[in-house]
Amino acid sequence: MGNGFDDFGKIIIDQANVLAKEIEHLSGKNSRPVVAAIDGASGSGKSSFAQLLCCKLQAGIIPLDDFFSADIPDDQWDTFSVTEKLERVFDWNRVRALALEPLRKELRAKWRPFDFLAGIQQDGTYPMASEEKILNPSNIVLLEGSYSSCHFLEDLIDFKLLINVPVEERHKRLSLRDDPAFLERWHKRWDAVETYYFEHVRPKEYFDWVINNPALQSRPQAGA
Secondary structure (H helix, E strand, O other): OOOOOOOOOHHHHHHHHHHHHHHHHHHHOOOOOEEEEEEOOOOOOHHHHHHHHHHHHOOEEEEHHHHEOOOOOHHHHHHOOHHHHHHHOEOHHHHHHHHHHHHHOOOOEEEOOEOOOOOOOOOOOOOEOOOOEEEOOOOEEEEEOOOOOOHHHHHHOOEEEEEOOOHHHHHHHHHHHOOHHHHHHHHHHHHHHHHHHHHHHOOHHHOOEEEOOOOEEEOOOOOO
């Protein structure tokens, strides 16, 4: 989600080094590929951090946004409750069947992402990209995106990371990259969902690691 390192600089790179070692250690203890979720609200820098970890870990990245529920007409989202939006925002079954489950079995993953840049179709839905994305097996898989630690995928996630950035800073970052009219609709539709998710469904205490702005705090894994 944009460049998440403007205010972190060298500190965030050092933190990535520490976290990479932690994930490598976890991978060494497992006989199958390890899946790490990189979670955080919009504008927190998840995509940039995932790319940084990918280079350090030789990991594969699954952008959760690829699995947005493009078949739901755009104006229908505003008829859903907060919990309904969270349940429907992504096609969780496709994430599991096409990406996570094959990669955990050391098989190649293939999926067609939704095509945001193509724009909304006449029926209000988004088209799917014409070409498949292909991700080859790797020892470490990074699932990157808001809600990536959600209970719908909980049994497939080995490590849960939260990037925690104050809302004012996140909104400032979003304002630098997105159209104001689009952002107005976005905030109206999704801000309450993010607040509900990170306060009630997946609060900070749930995660294995939390990267605050700018301090890194580690939390012991369950059973450790």
